[in-house]
Structures are given as C-alpha cells and as structure tokens.
Amino acid sequence: MKNTFLKPRQVSVGGIGNVTKLVMGGDSPITIQTMWKEGIVPVLNSEQALISIIEQIQKLQGLGCDIIRFAVPDMASAEALCKISQRTTMPLVADIHFDYKLALRCLEGNVAKIRINPGNIGERKKVEAVVNACREKGAAIRIGVNTGSFPKDIVEKVEKGLISRAEGLAETAAREAGVFDELNFDQFLVSMKASSVKETIDANEAFASKYAIPLHIGVTEAGPLIGGLVKSTLAFSHLLTEGIGSTIRVSLSSSPENEVIAGKEILTECGLRQGGVRIISCPRCGRNGFDVHGFVDRWQSDLLSMKKDITVAVMGCVVNGPGEGKHADLGICGAGDSVLIFKKGEIVRTIREENTQILSQNADIAFREELESL
Ligand code: SF4
Incomplete structure (x- = not known):
C-alpha cells in the first residue's frame, strides 16, 4: 500500500x-x-x-x-x-x-x-x-x-x-x-x-x-x-x-x-533504536533455582543505563537456562544450590553457597565482574 x-x-x-x-x-x-x-x-x-x-x-x-x-x-x-x-x-x-x-x-x-x-x-x-x-x-x-x-x-x-x-x-x-x-x-x-x-x-x-x-x-x-x-x-x-x-x-x-x-x-x-543492553528473562516456574524476578528488579536500571550493545539472559534453571540463553552475550541461571554464569551458552562461573542470601550476593558480584569484562 x-x-x-x-x-x-x-x-x-x-x-x-x-x-x-x-x-x-x-x-x-x-x-x-x-x-x-x-x-x-x-x-x-x-x-x-x-x-x-x-x-x-x-x-x-x-x-x-x-x-x-x-x-x-x-x-x-x-x-x-x-x-x-x-x-x-x-x-x-x-x-x-x-x-x-x-x-x-x-x-x-x-x-x-x-x-x-x-x-x-x-x-x-x-x-x-x-x-x-x-x-x-x-x-x-x-x-x-x-x-x-x-x-x-x-x-x-x-x-x-x-x-x-x-x-x-x-x-x-x-x-x-x-x-x-x-x-x-x-x-x-x-x-x-x-x-x-x-x-x-x-x-x-x-x-x-x-x-x-x-x-x-x-x-x-x-x-x-x-x-x-x-x-x-x-x-x-x-x-x-x-x-x-x-x-x-x-x-x-x-x-x-x-x-x-x-x-x-x-x-x-520497532527497529528504531539500536544498541544498548537487551534483557531476556524467563517468567520463572516450579523448576526455578534462582530468583529471576528479584535479580531483574535489582539489575534492570543498571543494565539499561549501560552503553554496551549486548544481550543479557536471566533464567531460572539449568534445564532451559544456558540453552535458551545461548545467543546471549552474558547469562545467569540457577542450578540446584548453585548459580551459573554463562557466555554464549558456555558456563564460565559456578557459584556455590548454602546460605541463599550469601549465594545471591556472591552471584551479583560474579555477574558484575563478568559484565565489566565484556
Ligand atoms: S528457565 Fe527454567 S525456571 Fe525459567 S521458566 Fe524455563 S523451565 Fe522455568
């Protein structure tokens, strides 16, 4: 038309x-x-x-x-x-x-x-x-x-x-x-x-x-x-x-x-603004081993304010995490009592800790280090 x-x-x-x-x-x-x-x-x-x-x-x-x-x-x-x-x-x-x-x-x-x-x-x-x-x-x-x-x-x-x-x-x-x-x-x-x-x-x-x-x-x-x-x-x-x-x-x-x-x-x-950080995150379900919602709430503003042109995946579990987030430059997902950080689908860090609060803090620190290295 x-x-x-x-x-x-x-x-x-x-x-x-x-x-x-x-x-x-x-x-x-x-x-x-x-x-x-x-x-x-x-x-x-x-x-x-x-x-x-x-x-x-x-x-x-x-x-x-x-x-x-x-x-x-x-x-x-x-x-x-x-x-x-x-x-x-x-x-x-x-x-x-x-x-x-x-x-x-x-x-x-x-x-x-x-x-x-x-x-x-x-x-x-x-x-x-x-x-x-x-x-x-x-x-x-x-x-x-x-x-x-x-x-x-x-x-x-x-x-x-x-x-x-x-x-x-x-x-x-x-x-x-x-x-x-x-x-x-x-x-x-x-x-x-x-x-x-x-x-x-x-x-x-x-x-x-x-x-x-x-x-x-x-x-x-x-x-x-x-x-x-x-x-x-x-x-x-x-x-x-x-x-x-x-x-x-x-x-x-x-x-x-x-x-x-x-x-x-x-x-x-709409394809009218390029660059910046694109966040993909799973909705979370009964398989989740990671507080996807909490992580996204904590990180959204920081990530969207970065000048990097990257995709970040935040996934609840290892079943679909690194696989579905394969195309992401950086990803994070839960795996039982651990948190995994992956780049282009390859696991680069495994954070283990029994105390969930400390696990979440350590995961944030590791995620920031990997993010800054991109
Ligand atoms: S990534 Fe795992 S926790 Fe998230 S929705 Fe998919 S199966 Fe559920």
Whole structure:
C-alpha cells in the first residue's frame, strides 16, 4: 500500500546554553520523553532539592530519556524550571496552560520547548509575544491537543456526529498550527492525544496525511503500568511502522523511569533504536533455582543505563537456562544450590553457597565482574 503520509519537517529542540541539541522530524532518530511527576518549587529554597532533581534527571538520561516535560502551573514553578534548566544538559519542556507570562518567564532560562496552545492563550498579541520570545531564544513549541480541549464549534460538530473525535483532534490541531503559520513560525510540533488506541491512531494518520509537521505521539491517561503499556505499544507500533511520530511519550500511572524504559523497548522492538543492553528473562516456574524476578528488579536500571550493545539472559534453571540463553552475550541461571554464569551458552562461573542470601550476593558480584569484562 502506498504510504500517503508526509515526511515531517525538522524542528530543533535544545542547544540553548549547555543543553543538548536535538533535531525532531526529517530522518532524525525518534526521541523518548517523559514527564516529571512532582512539584519543583522546593528547588527555589533548597540546594539539596535542586541537586536531587538534577541527579534524577541524570539517571533518566542514562536510561535513554531524551527530553523531560515539567508542569508549570504558576510563576514560582516557572522560576524553578529556569533554575533547573541552567544545571542540566537535558532538554526540558515547560507545560503551560492559559498564562502566556509563564511561558515568557520560562524562556528566560534554558528551556528547550514550551507546550502551549495558541487557542488557550487568548489574544493574538500574547501568542505573538510567546512566538517572538521562542524565536529569539531558539526554543521550540509543542501544540498539545486532546479530546478534552476542543473549541466550542468542534465540540458541537462531534456531538452532532458530523465528525468523529479523531477528526476533531486533527481539525483542532490544524487550526492551532494555522496560527503559527500566520506568524511565520515553523519550529513547532503537534500532539493529538486520546485515551483510546483507535482515536489516537486515526487522529495522527489524518493529520500526517495533510501536514508535514513533526508529531509527538502518545496515548493520554493511558492507565496503570500494564494497561498503559498495552495501549501505548499498540498505538505506537502502528503509527511508527507507518513513519508517523518524531518523538514519543509512554504515559503511565507509574514512574518516569518506567515510562522511559517502555519507550526504549518499543523503539528497539520497532527497529528504531539500536544498541544498548537487551534483557531476556524467563517468567520463572516450579523448576526455578534462582530468583529471576528479584535479580531483574535489582539489575534492570543498571543494565539499561549501560552503553554496551549486548544481550543479557536471566533464567531460572539449568534445564532451559544456558540453552535458551545461548545467543546471549552474558547469562545467569540457577542450578540446584548453585548459580551459573554463562557466555554464549558456555558456563564460565559456578557459584556455590548454602546460605541463599550469601549465594545471591556472591552471584551479583560474579555477574558484575563478568559484565565489566565484556
Ligand atoms: S528457565 Fe527454567 S525456571 Fe525459567 S521458566 Fe524455563 S523451565 Fe522455568
């Protein structure tokens, strides 16, 4: 079938001060975003609070996160975001509703992008003030439309059944984008989010068939970890396979770490992100002689933060361990009262110990040594 979707133009995000510069759209790699889940005002009066946020941002960066959005509901948050943006290389996004002055304040810092909708700001001169400040600073904008923020006339059309909600999303986004076109500003992305997979797909397809504007894709209010993952995976794999989506956010009622890991797994499995550590692990069953779940929980973040391009297998027992994990560069499995470490299916270490706690600690030490030798 002929691909009828337009290739998105490029938008530059970041590159202000020490902030990493990203390019979204065109043939650029697809970036992973998450959203900060706490208030940030404490950083205004506490160096410790600021250091703690910077360290958490670094951890997310290590996991593969490219960009982080922060809610900016008031001026104190805008000031706090400026402060954070001057202490990290991570491109940060200010999420603003209604008050254009918050956007202007954020742009005094090194904020990479503003998420704001022209329709929310009100008067044209306020929209122009934000656009001019972004232009001057080199910051980008994201128009973020969702099914709860339709203008009145579109709500009516949807209610009368004249258009679907997905068409309503695409029409609203096109209208908002039109305002920036009139101001001759093209450094913006668009997102159209619904909480259903079908509406998210339909809206993004409808928009991408008409406009070469890079899309931030996401399913909004996707739900808790499992439900949210399923919805985002279905929507993203469909859209990404069609070449739609320049940046993604897996929205979960869970931690930013889980959102980033999920985004990375989706891109890797869609063949859109190469390298890094791939973890394969067995579900565990009655044959297990090794706490696979505990090991994976303990090691997941560390492994996924490594720059190595390897596969690691974590298997419960020797029956299927080294055999099923043969293609893994490094593997670990239980074998009765022992733990085995193997490379490409060949056993390289056997750790024996009766005390299970000491066995687990010794296995971790041996595993780290073998990992570092790769
Ligand atoms: S590797 Fe062993 S413990 Fe894990 S699921 Fe397979 S048989 Fe069960």
